[in-house]
Amino acid sequence: xxxxxxxxxxxxxxxxxxxxxxxxxxxxxxxxxxxxxxxxxxxxxxxxxxxxxxxxxxxxxxxxxxxxxxxxxxxxxxxxxxxxxxxxxxxxxxxxxxxxxxxxxxxxxxxxxxxxxxxxxxxxxxxxxxxxxxxxxxxxxxxxxxxxxxxxxxxxxxxxxxxxxxxxxxxxxxxxxxxxxxxxxxxxxxxxxxxxxxxxxxxxxxxxxxxxxxxxxxxxxxxxxxxxxxxxxxxxxxxxxxxxxxxxxxxxxxxxxxxxxxxxxxxxxxxxxxxxxxxxxxxxxxxxxxxxxxxxxxxxxxxxxxxxxxxxxxxxxxxxxxxxxxxxxxxxxxxxxxxxxxxxxxxxxxxxxxxxxxxxxxxxxxxxxxxxxxxxxxxxxxxxxxxxxxxxxxxxxxxxxxxxxxxxxxxxxxxxxxxxxxxxxxxxxxxxxxxxxxxxxxxxxxxxxxxxxxxxxxxxxxxxxxxxxxxxxxxxxxxxxxxxxxxxxxxxxxxxxxxxxxxxxxxxxxxxxxxxxxxxxxxxxxxxxxxxxxxxxxxxxxxxxxxxxxxxxxxxxxxxxxx
Amino acid sequence: xxxxxxxxxxxxxxxxxxxxxxxxxxxxxxxxxxxxxxxxxxxxxxxxxxxxxxxxxxxxxxxxxxxxxxxxxxxxxxxxxxxxxxxxxxxxxxxxxxxxxxxxxx
Ligand code: SF4
Numbered sequence: 001x002x003x004x005x006x007x008x009x010x011x012x013x014x015x016x017x018x019x020x021x022x023x024x025x026x027x028x029x030x031x032x033x034x035x036x037x038x039x040x041x042x043x044x045x046x047x048x049x050x051x052x053x054x055x056x057x058x059x060x061x062x063x064x065x066x067x068x069x070x071x072x073x074x075x076x077x078x079x080x081x082x083x084x085x086x087x088x089x090x091x092x093x094x095x096x097x098x099x100x101x102x103x104x105x106x107x108x109x110x111x112x113x114x115x116x117x118x119x120x121x122x123x124x125x126x127x128x129x130x131x132x133x134x135x136x137x138x139x140x141x142x143x144x145x146x147x148x149x150x151x152x153x154x155x156x157x158x159x160x161x162x163x164x165x166x167x168x169x170x171x172x173x174x175x176x177x178x179x180x181x182x183x184x185x186x187x188x189x190x191x192x193x194x195x196x197x198x199x200x201x202x203x204x205x206x207x208x209x210x211x212x213x214x215x216x217x218x219x220x221x222x223x224x225x226x227x228x229x230x231x232x233x234x235x236x237x238x239x240x241x242x243x244x245x246x247x248x249x250x251x252x253x254x255x256x257x258x259x260x261x262x263x264x265x266x267x268x269x270x271x272x273x274x275x276x277x278x279x280x281x282x283x284x285x286x287x288x289x290x291x292x293x294x295x296x297x298x299x300x301x302x303x304x305x306x307x308x309x310x311x312x313x314x315x316x317x318x319x320x321x322x323x324x325x326x327x328x329x330x331x332x333x334x335x336x337x338x339x340x341x342x343x344x345x346x347x348x349x350x351x352x353x354x355x356x357x358x359x360x361x362x363x364x365x366x367x368x369x370x371x372x373x374x375x376x377x378x379x380x381x382x383x384x385x386x387x388x389x390x391x392x393x394x395x396x397x398x399x400x401x402x403x404x405x406x407x408x409x410x411x412x413x414x415x416x417x418x419x420x421x422x423x424x425x426x427x428x429x430x431x432x433x434x435x436x437x438x439x440x441x442x443x444x445x446x447x448x449x450x451x452x453x454x455x456x457x458x459x460x461x462x463x464x465x466x467x468x469x470x471x472x473x474x475x476x477x478x479x480x481x482x483x484x485x486x487x488x489x490x491x492x493x494x495x496x497x498x499x500x501x502x503x504x505x506x507x508x509x510x511x512x513x514x515x516x517x518x519x520x521x522x523x524x525x526x527x528x529x530x531x532x533x534x535x536x537x538x539x540x541x542x543x544x545x546x547x548x549x550x551x552x553x554x555x556x557x558x559x560x561x562x563x
Numbered sequence: 564x565x566x567x568x569x570x571x572x573x574x575x576x577x578x579x580x581x582x583x584x585x586x587x588x589x590x591x592x593x594x595x596x597x598x599x600x601x602x603x604x605x606x607x608x609x610x611x612x613x614x615x616x617x618x619x620x621x622x623x624x625x626x627x628x629x630x631x632x633x634x635x636x637x638x639x640x641x642x643x644x645x646x647x648x649x650x651x652x653x654x655x656x657x658x659x660x661x662x663x664x665x666x667x668x669x
Binding site for chain 2 (some may be wrong): 037038040060061063107109215431438439440441
């Protein structure tokens, strides 16, 4: 298959005619299936698995359509297309998720065939965003840009996308399956909480290989991934992953939905025994069929070639001057910029967490504004982060003051990336049919309590993550402060954990004490932060202080000395 | 007839074609306002649920019908659980959306 990048867009993978024909056929197939459902020819029991295979859920208020954003990368045209869908078929906004996907909340079944046709026109779809299959492969939102990168993970994320899409053997796994890959030592993709976590590395002579973690996952039984392999050479990547999936498909439990994820298999069988089984399967199947040839990797890599960067000095005098002259700009630059591989450039986080806003929500107007800014400043390319923000990955440092000014009118300039206000929140009980409690309004309240951005900057890195039920879509177990909604006899109640970490030093948070009512959560968060500020030593982040002094003092602060 | 102290119920579902939340009213028709829903005692609620698996008299097809516990106050049935209260009105964080945003609530 040949895939051609359109001029102007950096690192965007484009479909070929085969892909487009397949998607067009699939849309027409679903159009007929919807017609048959509406006519009564298909029952709901027959139709439900079909709609789920096309990303369509029935949620609390309406149908929700989950659209795959492969490894979180969008072209500006795709973003405009999504904005148009939101405006035409939904209520003018969408929700970016911790899976780097986009969800629309108010979709009508009768409109879905046309929505899928509109998506196909921008090389997008909603396939495998539901069901017991391999879901969207996620990665570092700064891939191909960030200064600390060793290997560009998009190349392998795309290879895994092609391998896993409609894989006939893995369409009916025991349970859903999530893969994340990072190409840096600093893990921004949370690989330890995925069914398979991959760290791309370089070995002797610059050869690419992969460290593989298995069995990470949150939910009812949270586990961090265990190391399965230190080094899988690039040509063996697909054979090795195929072997893992085969063993899981064969031995993963299908008798109990709560024990069906691979993490339970790892837990029950043990990682050493599983490694032996996988190694045996790997030896059996490795060979030309599964070999990942250098030629294929190079062909895919060519789609992610660097955009036409200008040759610039490493330090921008325009940026330095703006920093000196405008404290608000300096504050934003301190939190929302990430060092770039290319001298004179920076990667920019556009916060979808304005003070009091709904984390991850973006209006169609905002999506269009981001698309226009991507065209103007970042080679027409946008990233979605698992922390529910957007990223312009390749901005000239000289342009940063202008970009910042352009972001302001759209509410996208909040200087809080990685700080208290940058809260991950799942939709919770405001939208989700599975929820026990609301999460969004608590995120809004915490964000308002810490509305003073200078205060947020003084507190420093602090990741609050919140889920409306134990399914943990909001990654609460790995929040520096994690908040989990539970239903206690019909009352929304919240369990609070501290010390969780989603990065290369991954850790599950520890419960601080008994769950608290809705009205107390923000006060508890403020108390935890107050104790941290009292006890921190120079340069210590919140989780460093928790690690040093333990949960006890925090518990005492929240619940009193009798705790 | 409902017994004293009995938890009352309404039948809810979503419209197949639009996903809109609907409630079963007298005459086995689906309505969008909870205030118009028929409030039923246990046995009658179960019977109503059993009758309404498919299409109502007006041809409205629904999916996933189920019973919702309610109390009856001056302004009509009020769901007991937070989930059902939010489902009946719309997202608490977007008062402009859902039935609450349509101006249909008092
Ligand atoms: S964590 Fe629970 S409430 Fe939140 S989106 Fe996931 S399933 Fe819904």
